Amino acid sequence: MSDAYKKAYERERLARFAAEKILDEKTREVQSSIEMIQYQFNDLMQQKKESDYLLSVASLTKKADDFSLVVEGFLLASIEYLGVSMGRYSILKNRSLKVSDVYGYGKGVGHLNSENYKSIYGLRRKNIIAINELKNSDLEAKLQDIGVDRIVFIPISCFGKVTTVCEIFLPKDAFIKEEILEQCEVSSYQISNILEGNENKKKLEKSYIEIKSSHEKIKYAQSQLVQSEKMASLGQLSAGIAHEINNPIGFVVSNIGTLKEYMGAISNYIMLSNKLVSASESDISNKMRAIDEEENFSFIIDDINEIISDCDSGLFRIKEIVANLKSFSRLDEEEKLLFNINECIENIIKVVWNELKYKVDLKRNFSYEIPMIRGHEGQIGQVIMNMLVNASHAIETQGEVFVETRQEDNLVKIIITDTGSGISDEHKSKIFDPFFTTKAVDEGTGLGLSVSYGIIESHGGEIKVRSKVGEGTCFEISLPAEKHDN
Amino acid sequence: MQGIIFNALEEFVLENADMEVWNSVIEDSKVASGGAYTSGVSYDDAEVVALATNLCEKLGVALNDGLKMFGEFLFGFLLSKGPIEVGNYQTTQMLLAELESVIHRNVKRIHPDAYTPFFEYTPQSENSGELIYRSKRKLCVVAEGLIQGAAKHYGQTVAFDHFHCTHNGDENCQWVLIFSGPN
Numbered sequence: 254m255s256d257a258y259k260k261a262y263e264r265e266r267l268a269r270f271a272a273e274k275i276l277d278e279k280t281r282e283v284q285s286s287i288e289m290i291q292y293q294f295n296d297l298m299q300q301k302k303e304s305d306y307l308l309s310v311a312s313l314t315k316k317a318d319d320f321s322l323v324v325e326g327f328l329l330a331s332i333e334y335l336g337v338s339m340g341r342y343s344i345l346k347n348r349s350l351k352v353s354d355v356y357g358y359g360k361g362v363g364h365l366n367s368e369n370y371k372s373i374y375g376l377r378r379k380n381i382i383a384i385n386e387l388k389n390s391d392l393e394a395k396l397q398d399i400g401v402d403r404i405v406f407i408p409i410s411c412f413g414k415v416t417t418v419c420e421i422f423l424p425k426d427a428f429i430k431e432e433i434l435e436q437c438e439v440s441s442y443q444i445s446n447i448l449e450g451n452e453n454k455k456k457l458e459k460s461y462i463e464i465k466s467s468h469e470k471i472k473y474a475q476s477q478l479v480q481s482e483k484m485a486s487l488g489q490l491s492a493g494i495a496h497e498i499n500n501p502i503g504f505v506v507s508n509i510g511t512l513k514e515y516m517g518a519i520s521n522y523i524m525l526s527n528k529l530v531s532a533s534e535s536d537i538s539n540k541m542r543a544i545d546e547e548e549n550f551s552f553i554i555d556d557i558n559e560i561i562s563d564c565d566s567g568l569f570r571i572k573e574i575v576a577n578l579k580s581f582s583r584l585d586e587e588e589k590l591l592f593n594i595n596e597c598i599e600n601i602i603k604v605v606w607n608e609l610k611y612k613v614d615l616k617r618n619f620s621y622e623i624p625m626i627r628g629h630e631g632q633i634g635q636v637i638m639n640m641l642v643n644a645s646h647a648i649e650t651q652g653e654v655f656v657e658t659r660q661e662d663n664l665v666k667i668i669i670t671d672t673g674s675g676i677s678d679e680h681k682s683k684i685f686d687p688f689f690t691t692k693a694v695d696e697g698t699g700l701g702l703s704v705s706y707g708i709i710e711s712h713g714g715e716i717k718v719r720s721k722v723g724e725g726t727c728f729e730i731s732l733p734a735e736k737h738d739n
Numbered sequence: 740m741q742g743i744i745f746n747a748l749e750e751f752v753l754e755n756a757d758m759e760v761w762n763s764v765i766e767d768s769k770v771a772s773g774g775a776y777t778s779g780v781s782y783d784d785a786e787v788v789a790l791a792t793n794l795c796e797k798l799g800v801a802l803n804d805g806l807k808m809f810g811e812f813l814f815g816f817l818l819s820k821g822p823i824e825v826g827n828y829q830t831t832q833m834l835l836a837e838l839e840s841v842i843h844r845n846v847k848r849i850h851p852d853a854y855t856p857f858f859e860y861t862p863q864s865e866n867s868g869e870l871i872y873r874s875k876r877k878l879c880v881v882a883e884g885l886i887q888g889a890a891k892h893y894g895q896t897v898a899f900d901h902f903h904c905t906h907n908g909d910e911n912c913q914w915v916l917i918f919s920g921p922n
Contacts, residue, residue, distance in 0.1 A: 257758040264765075267775030268742075275779055 303436060306334040310440045317451045320344070324409070327444045328419045329356060331407065331437050335429055339401065340421040345374060355422070358399060363392045365420075374415050376408045379438045381423070400424045405434065409441050411448045480685060481710065491687075495575045502571055509564050516561060520554045527551075591735055592630040594658055594665055595619045601637045602656075609645050609654070618657040624734035626665055628712045633732075636705040640669045640728055643701065646692070647673025647726060664714075665734045670727040676720040684718065740787045740876075741853055745776035747816040748790060751809055756798065764793045778822075779850060784876060803880050810884015814892065822849055831889045831897065831918060832868060835860035856882070866919065872912040877905050879912040886916070895920035 309330035316322040324342050332340045339357040343350055350370060355362045365373070366389050373380075383403050384393045396402070401422040409417040419441075423429065527545070530538045602615070609615060626633070644654045652672040659666050676684060683689045687703040709716050714732035752761040765774035768789035772782055795805040818825055823845045828834040835858065843855040856874035863869060872882050883899055890897040895918050903913035 257762050260762050261758050264773065264775040267773065268777045271775065271777040271780060275777065 302334060306330055306436065307440065309333075310443055313444065314447055317447050317454075320448065320451070323444060323447055324417050324419070325353070325356075327409075327440070328421075331419060331440070332356065332421055334437065335405070335421060335423075335427075335433065337421060337423055337427055339399070340419060342417060342419045343370070344417050346416065362395055362399070363389075365389060365392065373406050373418050374408070376406060376415065376418070377410075379405060379407045379434055379441070381405050381434075396422070403427075405429070405437075407437055407441050409444050409448070411445060411452065416448070417444075480706065483686065498571070498575055502568065502575065505564075506568050506572075509561060509568065513561050516554075516557055520558075523550055523554060589627050589629060591625040591627050592633075593623070594626055594633070594667060594732075595621070595623055597630050597634050598637055598656060598658070598667070601634045601641065605638055605641050605645075608642060612648050612651060613645050614651070614653045616653060616655045618655065618659075620659040623658055623660055623665060626712075626732050627735050628732070629708075632708045633712070636708050636730070637667070637669075639701040639705050644669060644671035644673060644726070647671055647675075649674065652725075660734060661731075663734050663736070664731045667730040667732070668727060669730075670725060672725040675722040675724055676718070676726055677722050681718060681720060685716070740782055740784050741778070741850065742776040742780045742782060743778045743817070743821065744787060744813070745782065745790070746778060746820075747813050748787070748794075748809065749776070750816060751812045752794060754812070755808075760794075760797060764790055764797060767793045767797075781850075781852060781854075806878065806880040807884040807887070810881040810886075811888040811891070812884075813881070814885045814888025818892065822846075828893070830893050830921060831886065831895055831916075832860070832862060832866075834889055834893075835868070835870060835886075835916075836862070858882075863915075867915065867917045870914045870916055872914075873905075873910075877912075879904060879906070882912070883914075890918065890920075893921050 310327060313323050313326045316326060321344070324344065328340050328342050332338065339355055341353045341355045341362075343352040352364050354360050365387060369387055369389060381403050384396045384401065387393060387404075396404075399422075402425045403423040405421040405423060407419040407421070408415045409419070411417075526541070527550070530541045530545070598619075602609075641654065641656075648654075648671060654672075655668070655670040657666075657668040657670075659668075680689075680691065685702050685706040689703070706716055709730055709732070712732055714730060717729045717731075718726065719729070720726040749761055752764070768786070770786040770789060772786060776782065791806065791809070792802065795802045798805070800808075823842055825834070825842065828837070838858045838860070843858075846853055846855055854875070856872060856876070856878070859871040861869045861871075870886075872879055879901070883901075886897060886899075898917045900915040900917075901912065902915065903909040903911060905912050
């Protein structure tokens with residue numbers, strides 16, 4: 254029996270050796286697998302670190318408006334990526350250098366000296382410099398104290414010029430692979446792009462504002478030019494017309510005057526004739542009575558007087574029109590004198606008060622420190638009169654008119670506001686056109702505002718109008734103030 | 740054939756005969772391994788054929804009967820000493836349903852080079868189903884023994900209707916199995 258089990262024992266031993274051999278092999282395989290997994294894991298972690306870094310840098314585009322935040326963000330991301338804890342940045346702007354505190358340490362670490370900064374801002378690529386190469390013994394001592402023996406400098410340029418440098422402090426035992434530093438450098442180009450993009454955006458916005466402003470100015474100047482041209486050509490036309498009409502008007506006025514005189518005599522004579530005829534029964538008297546019955550001389554005489562009177566009014570109006578037309582072309586004759594605008598307005602108010610008093614509640618707001626104006630007081634008065642009369646015409650039954658004077662920088666402003674019917678948008682662009690009027694045919698010549706415009710323009714000023722239908726109108730006249738030499 | 744089967748065969752012989760019988764079976768079979776079998780190692784199928792044949796001769800048992808008895812024994816052996824946790828099955832049907840997808844799959848994980856027979860069980864009712872078996876070794880008799888062993892373990896009885904057999908030239912072995920129990 255023991256022989257049988259001896260044989261069995263031997264087989265068992267062999268089987269056990271085979272089993273142990275398999276075990277050793279499997280153990281080696283497992284160990285190898287573990288090592289490979291570890292290696293792959295480390296690789297993966299490195300890749301993750303890299304993509305986290307790239308993501309952090311890319312997300313800095315969100316902060317693009319703030320230069321310092323972008324640089325700070327890049328510095329902190331790079332410090333983390335390199336697996337160290339300290340660093341700072343400096344920014345060169347308008348010839349002055351701003352250096353941040355050391356992140357991960359605080360204040361108390363001295364700056365590099367100007368020689369160092371000169372060479373660093375001349376770098377184009379990342380660079381590692383040992384602290385003893387800086388030849389700055391104070392700084393070197395301090396850095397040694399905090400365990401730093403090298404600094405990585407990463408320059409960031411904007412439009413080809415280095416404006417920022419990140420300093421990352423490396424402790425003695427830190428070993429940084431070249432690929433990792435390369436990655437930092439590549440990321441710094443991305444930061445450059447962000448900074449440059451931001452500058453371009455600012456320039457673009459500024460240009461846009463300037464262009465928009467210029468555009469507005471051009472539009473305004475254009476409208477002024479158009480208006481001036483209208484006025485100029487009409488001025489020429491008016492001068493011609495006025496000149497041509499004047500002579501015939503002269504004849505007619507004189508003839509009407511003569512006619513009036515003759516009518517005086519004729520009507521006297523006829524009145525006496527009538528008396529004679531009514532007291533006589535002769536043939537001629539009877540014929541004369543018959544003619545009178547048929548023609549009705551008393552009516553004819555009255556009518557003739559009325560006709561002459563109408564002709565007079567008509568001529569008077571024509572003369573007014575011609576006088577206005579003449580003002581168009583005669584604006585820069587006569588000498589310009591200094592006068593006070595408040596006094597000028599008060600005088601005009603006196604003149605037109607009769608026309609205003611029934612409908613208008615007039616309110617004044619004159620600035621008593623108002624500078625003098627150099628110009629033709631009569632013409633300016635004509636403008637004010639025109640405005641006040643227009644204002645009162647715009648008010649149907651009762652309303653208010655405000656007259657205000659004030660100084661704004663080197664201008665004198667006269668503001669006349671009424672609570673009348675207002676001017677529609679459609680008419681607003683035409684109100685300064687000669688002969689434009691919304692009044693009935695025999696109520697206005699339509700020359701008032703166009704003449705006013707011309708007068709103000711010849712004084713180097715401006716008229717602006719604001720109006721809302723149903724609410725009222727506001728005219729704002731600006732005239733250059735006379736400068737004081739004291 | 741995996742070493743564990745040879746270990747099972749040795750145990751089977753020791754249970755039903757003794758070490759001397761086993762020693763002489765090994766000697767007579769002249770197996771290349773010399774009878775030293777390690778569980779996770781693969782050995783030539785011819786060795787198990789030689790051992791089984793010689794054993795049945797020595798014991799005076801018909802080969803098929805012997806194989807069936809061994810199959811029944813093998814179930815218990817694999818259950819207790821096999822490397823795979825057989826899990827929480829309550830019936831043979833549940834085991835058969837996951838034989839391929841769970842048990843043989845796990846075997847291949849540890850022994851990628853092992854050849855496992857193919858089993859597919861399709862239930863027809865709670866107590867019956869169709870089983871397909873396919874293997875280069877054509878050991879359907881051992882398979883029946885294993886199923887018998889399983890049924891006994893779960894307190895069931897099983898009836899076999901072996902209507903297709905590879906020994907008859909069919910592509911697969913196929914049974915209808917009818918279970919009763921567990922009690």
